[in-house]
Amino acid sequence: MNILRAGFSLLLATSLALPLRFGHAEAAVVTLVVPFARGGPADTLARDFVAAAASHAPDKIFQVENVPGQGGSFGALTVAKAPPGATVLLLQNIAHSVAPSVHAPLPYDTLEDFAYVGMIEAIPMAVLGRPGLPAHVEHLRSAPGLSLAHAGDGSASHLCGLLLQRALGRRFTQRSYDGNAPAMVDLLAGRVDLLCDATNSARSQLGQSLSVYGITSPSRLTAHPLNALPTLAELGLSGTDMSVWFGLVAPRGIDKTELERLNEMLRTVVADRNFVAKQEANGATLASGARLTPDGYKAYVASQIAHWRNHLSTTSPQAAPEGRTPR
Numbered sequence: 001m002n003i004l005r006a007g008f009s010l011l012l013a014t015s016l017a018l019p020l021r022f023g024h025a026e027a028a029v030v031t032l033v034v035p036f037a038r039g040g041p042a043d044t045l046a047r048d049f050v051a052a053a054a055s056h057a058p059d060k061i062f063q064v065e066n067v068p069g070q071g072g073s074f075g076a077l078t079v080a081k082a083p084p085g086a087t088v089l090l091l092q093n094i095a096h097s098v099a100p101s102v103h104a105p106l107p108y109d110t111l112e113d114f115a116y117v118g119m120i121e122a123i124p125m126a127v128l129g130r131p132g133l134p135a136h137v138e139h140l141r142s143a144p145g146l147s148l149a150h151a152g153d154g155s156a157s158h159l160c161g162l163l164l165q166r167a168l169g170r171r172f173t174q175r176s177y178d179g180n181a182p183a184m185v186d187l188l189a190g191r192v193d194l195l196c197d198a199t200n201s202a203r204s205q206l207g208q209s210l211s212v213y214g215i216t217s218p219s220r221l222t223a224h225p226l227n228a229l230p231t232l233a234e235l236g237l238s239g240t241d242m243s244v245w246f247g248l249v250a251p252r253g254i255d256k257t258e259l260e261r262l263n264e265m266l267r268t269v270v271a272d273r274n275f276v277a278k279q280e281a282n283g284a285t286l287a288s289g290a291r292l293t294p295d296g297y298k299a300y301v302a303s304q305i306a307h308w309r310n311h312l313s314t315t316s317p318q319a320a321p322e323g324r325t326p327r
Helices: 002-015 041-056 070-080 094-104 139-140 155-170 180-188 199-205 256-270 273-281 294-312
Strands: 029-034 059-065 088-093 114-129 147-150 175-176 194-198 211-215 241-250 323-324
Touching: 029 041, 029 070, 041 059, 041 180, 041 241, 041 256, 041 273, 059 175, 059 273, 070 088, 070 114, 070 241, 088 094, 088 114, 088 256, 094 155, 094 294, 114 155, 114 199, 114 256, 114 294, 139 155, 139 211, 139 294, 147 155, 147 180, 155 194, 180 194, 180 199, 194 199, 199 211, 241 256, 241 294, 256 273
Parallel strands: 029 059, 029 088, 147 175, 147 194, 175 323
Antiparallel strands: 088 241, 114 194, 114 211, 114 241
8 A cells, every 4th residue: 555655646746747748738739648558448549539539620739648557547646636727638437437446545536536528438348368278268267377467456457357257256367567558468479368458459359369258248249340259148257248438537627618618529529420430340339418428427437436336345356366567
């Protein structure tokens, strides 16, 4: 716990110096903070999002800032403590509804220290195995000494791994990274056995050297080639349904008019035909209805915090010995 607090203290000191990085952003620059390493599922979505946003707002400059660490909590703190006057957003995801249970006490309040903009999408995960690992569930159930990579306690890949282990009735040795991208490097190299990855990232690995077991959605996806993947429930692994949702939040205290503009930008992107086509091809379901609104999205995140607090009270987040793999 002392190490965790020290890490947050160091990041807080850094975040207070952010005017040097964001100081030119008063009018034209919108910075989207991704709380995971470059190249992973969150980063992929962020770059798709800013590309679509930029096409509708040529008078603004959009940039992505990767701030990985502590299952997404370091990036969240960066935005919570961002300097006034900078347009800084956080690409929030499911990990931020888990952080209050896994990383308590946090140096910010997940619900009250942010202005909620709206939800973008939800996307299932795929369970992947290293090259040469037998691609059938019985091997995962019985083979000794298997290791599981994830992007930090409370991350989407960690949660998926917890559900997988519970369904299999066994524990894997854990290997923690600063994001799924560096975990994928080690998976491809055979240095770790298993990884849960969102389908927008896993899609590029289909037909390659990795073993692919199944996806965490309740039904098969329709987009090719993801439609070839069975659900984990089809394979007899019940209780493994989960989607990784993503949305945008800004620092608390943002001007109401600016929040309305940001929500309008989000709605424009979520309705953009090219963006929609790309996300749906990756297996995502775009947000709609109340979740596109600030209040509706905040209410959804509140419900997710309660859901995962209840779930983690019966399923330990430390499902097996932890091995830290810095990247």
